[in-house]
Structure formats: C-alpha cells, structure tokens
Amino acid sequence: MNTLLRRTALAAALAGLAVTAAACGSAKKSSGSAGGGATSSTSALKIGLLLPETKTTRYEQFDKPLIESKIKALAPNATIDYYNANQDATQQQTQVDTALTKGNQVLILDAVDAKAIQSSVQKAHDAGVKVIAYDRLAQGPVDAYVSFDNHKVGVLQGEALVAAVGAKASSGQIFMINGSPTDPNAADFKAGAHSAMDGKLKIGKEYDTPNWDPNNANQEAAAAITAIGASNVVGAYSANDGMAAGIATALKAAGLNVPLTGQDAQLDAVQRILAGTQTMSIYKPYKPEAEAAAAMAVSLATGQSLSASAAPTTATNGSGHTVKALLITPIVLTKDNIKTTVVADGLYTVAQICTPDFASDCAAAGLK
Missing domain, CATH: 3.40.50.2300 (Response regulator)
Structure with missing residues (x-):
C-alpha cells in the first residue's frame, strides 16, 4: 500500500473511533460489575495503562504520553493509572490485580509475556473489565488489539x-x-x-x-x-x-x-x-497506534461496541480467541x-x- 492510501485508510479507522468516543460522552449506563463495569459518563472513566519495559525507549518517550494525551482529549476528567512492568511478567500480573482493585474499567495492556498474562486477562474478563492488547497480542479473552502487521x-x-x-x-x-x-x-x-x-x-x-x-x-x-x-x-x-x-x-x-x-x-x-x-x-508511527488504543479504551469503557472502521480486521491469539483488530502498515x-x-x-x-x-x-x- 502506498503512503497516501495507507494514511487515508488509517485516518478512516481513527475517524470511526473518534465518532464512537465522542458519542460516549453522553452515554448513560445503569449497571456495573465488581471489576469496574459501566459508568454514567466519561467524567468517571478509569483506564489502566500497562506497558512492559523501559529498555526500549519508545514506551516512556512516545507510547505513554501519546495514549494519555488522547484519552484526556476524548475524556478530560478520566483517571489514568499507569504501570510499567520493567520486563517482569510476575510484576505485570500483580499490576493487573492492582488495576482491577482500583476499579479500572478498561486495561490497555502491552504484555511482557503473552502466555503468562493469560490468567490475568481472564481475571479481568470475569470482572467485566475490557482488555485492549496493545502492540503485542496477549493470550486470553482479549476484547481488542491494536498493533502493526508484525x-x-x-x-x-x-x-x-x-x-x-x-x-x-x-x-x-x-x-x-x-x-x-x-x-x-x-x-x-x-x-x-x-x-x-x-x-x-x-x-x-x-x-x-x-x-x-x-x-x-x-x-x-x-x-x-x-x-x-x-x-x-x-x-x-x-x-x-x-x-x-x-x-x-x-x-x-x-x-x-x-x-x-x-x-x-x-x-x-x-x-x-x-x-x-x-x-x-x-x-512504526506511534501516534496512530497510541491514539487508536486510547479511543478504543474510551469507547469500551462507556459500553460502546467497536465499529468495523475502528477494528477492520481480526487476529487470533495463542489461546484461540479471535480478537477485533486494527493493524497498521509499517514503513521501511x-x-x-x-x-x-x-x-x-x-x-x-x-x-x-x-x-x-x-x-x-x-x-x-x-x-x-
């Protein structure tokens, strides 16, 4: 795909997410669950951001600030809880537990170990908390996936x-x-x-x-x-x-x-x-990847379904779950x-x- 077509397709996907997220601002919900569940408006949103490590400069320098900025643009009063696992899979499992205890309604998760995190993803799912696999496709009942065509x-x-x-x-x-x-x-x-x-x-x-x-x-x-x-x-x-x-x-x-x-x-x-x-x-342009994940998180936190333009394809993870996905084309x-x-x-x-x-x-x- 040439650069113009790639950016046009990606813009359409992000536009679909933006429209959905904008609609979320006035969405009213009547029920919740132990792990977070639905909220009355974007002002009460609680989103957990779990990144894997700091040795690769991208996570702290680009992914974290871009995701947080987009969430705040879509839901200015949302609470964002940030965790970095420092390449420790056990620490990341503990961080998921902490996020669930804090009442995060959606987790944006870049797994240290895609297989080891499966039990934590299942725990979030059982608690009614949505999980967006970010950059790496975690195992377990993941709700959405944003990455590149790896x-x-x-x-x-x-x-x-x-x-x-x-x-x-x-x-x-x-x-x-x-x-x-x-x-x-x-x-x-x-x-x-x-x-x-x-x-x-x-x-x-x-x-x-x-x-x-x-x-x-x-x-x-x-x-x-x-x-x-x-x-x-x-x-x-x-x-x-x-x-x-x-x-x-x-x-x-x-x-x-x-x-x-x-x-x-x-x-x-x-x-x-x-x-x-x-x-x-x-x-791999970090901004569209980060902004797509943020928009998905705001949409899912307010109970909205992801549109076909927001997640135009699917991916199957190692545990056999088919996940709605947005895969961005990389550039040499x-x-x-x-x-x-x-x-x-x-x-x-x-x-x-x-x-x-x-x-x-x-x-x-x-x-x-």
Whole structure:
C-alpha cells in the first residue's frame, strides 16, 4: 500500500473511533460489575495503562504520553493509572490485580509475556473489565488489539537485508538475533524475516534473545562472528534497534561494517543509519497506534461496541480467541526517507538527529 492510501485508510479507522468516543460522552449506563463495569459518563472513566519495559525507549518517550494525551482529549476528567512492568511478567500480573482493585474499567495492556498474562486477562474478563492488547497480542479473552502487521515487519527487514547483502550472499553468511521468546511479535518478525531470506542468504548462527536485551545481543553477535569467522560475515539481522546497538558494537570490535537491520526508528538507530553502521529500521508511527488504543479504551469503557472502521480486521491469539483488530502498515526507514518520515511526522527534529558527531553525515544526506 502506498503512503497516501495507507494514511487515508488509517485516518478512516481513527475517524470511526473518534465518532464512537465522542458519542460516549453522553452515554448513560445503569449497571456495573465488581471489576469496574459501566459508568454514567466519561467524567468517571478509569483506564489502566500497562506497558512492559523501559529498555526500549519508545514506551516512556512516545507510547505513554501519546495514549494519555488522547484519552484526556476524548475524556478530560478520566483517571489514568499507569504501570510499567520493567520486563517482569510476575510484576505485570500483580499490576493487573492492582488495576482491577482500583476499579479500572478498561486495561490497555502491552504484555511482557503473552502466555503468562493469560490468567490475568481472564481475571479481568470475569470482572467485566475490557482488555485492549496493545502492540503485542496477549493470550486470553482479549476484547481488542491494536498493533502493526508484525509478519510484514519481518518480511520488510528480510527483504532489506537481502538487497543490501546483494552479490556477497554467495560468498558468506549472516547471523540472526531475534527478539524475546515470550513476545508473540518476535515470533512474527522472525517468521516474516525467514520467509524473505531463506534460500537467498545463508544463516550461520541464530539466537532468540530474552527480554530484547542489548547486552545479550552484543554477546550473541560476538559469539556468532567468532563461530562464522569475521571474514565470512556478510550481514546481520537484528529484530529491533535496541539490540542493533549491541550488535553494531560487536561488529565494530571485529572490524566489520556489514548490512544491519533494526526496528522502532530509535534516535540512535536513525543516527547509525546516517553514519552507515546500520542499514535500515522499521518506522512504526506511534501516534496512530497510541491514539487508536486510547479511543478504543474510551469507547469500551462507556459500553460502546467497536465499529468495523475502528477494528477492520481480526487476529487470533495463542489461546484461540479471535480478537477485533486494527493493524497498521509499517514503513521501511532508510537514509533516503528520514526527512519525510520521522522528521515530517514530528518524531524527531533535525537538531535532535544532527548532533555534532553526525553533522557531516546529515549534510551528506541533505538533512538540514
């Protein structure tokens, strides 16, 4: 889908959510349940926001403020209870319990461990509390899901690496460093990347990295380089930018500068792309994802059903539940489109990207 069509379709979905949420403001409800239930107006809404960790910069820097801002725009007097699990699945289960005790009517949940959180999702469901799976599809009776086409993310990463390695594919090997085995998105990225690379690139070593940890990724990359032989390494697949930072350090220590993928369009990754030490990232516009989740939360908290435009597709989670979903198309980020994507969308300013260390790289890329 081209950029114009993608944004038009997404705008239609968000418009549908906005209309529903606006109608919620005057909706009157007559009954509730032990876990929260319905309310008389948006002034009494209580929404829980549960994010998974802080090692990936997006959650605190973008997702949290964007979700909170949109909820407040739709329901100015709503209460938002925020929790971050610091990559601890047990802590997140406890946080769900706390949210239910506080009377949150809807939970926006980005699961640390999609399987481990299933009992908590069931507990919320039994209490009449709606659960929106955010970015990662949790198991259990989830009511709605907002994310990106995660298989497509992996496909785009794999295709980019195949193109970047080019003719060197026949003379060497790559290594793959995938995301956390407890994150269902990581499995989608991995499957998508394999579908694009298998038969085209030889994969010498492959790792699944607990907690998406950059330090682990650095150690895995160093081990892969040793196992394959530095002279035989022609590329590296990293499932996200946080791990790409650790991999880039290992590559540099081995005297290598080979194609390297990423995801999340982190600021340091944008700078590495400009400097030529990372080939690409996947830009997932956080604002439409965050605002869609916020609008869904306001709608569901006031007892409204999600329209077909708000949740135009479905997804099936690991526990066999079919969930109404909005899946946004990701964008490949390269040196050539930094200005028209992350800068144009206000994710970063040129000044933030083009610090003195990267001034010459920015000038060469026409970024000013």
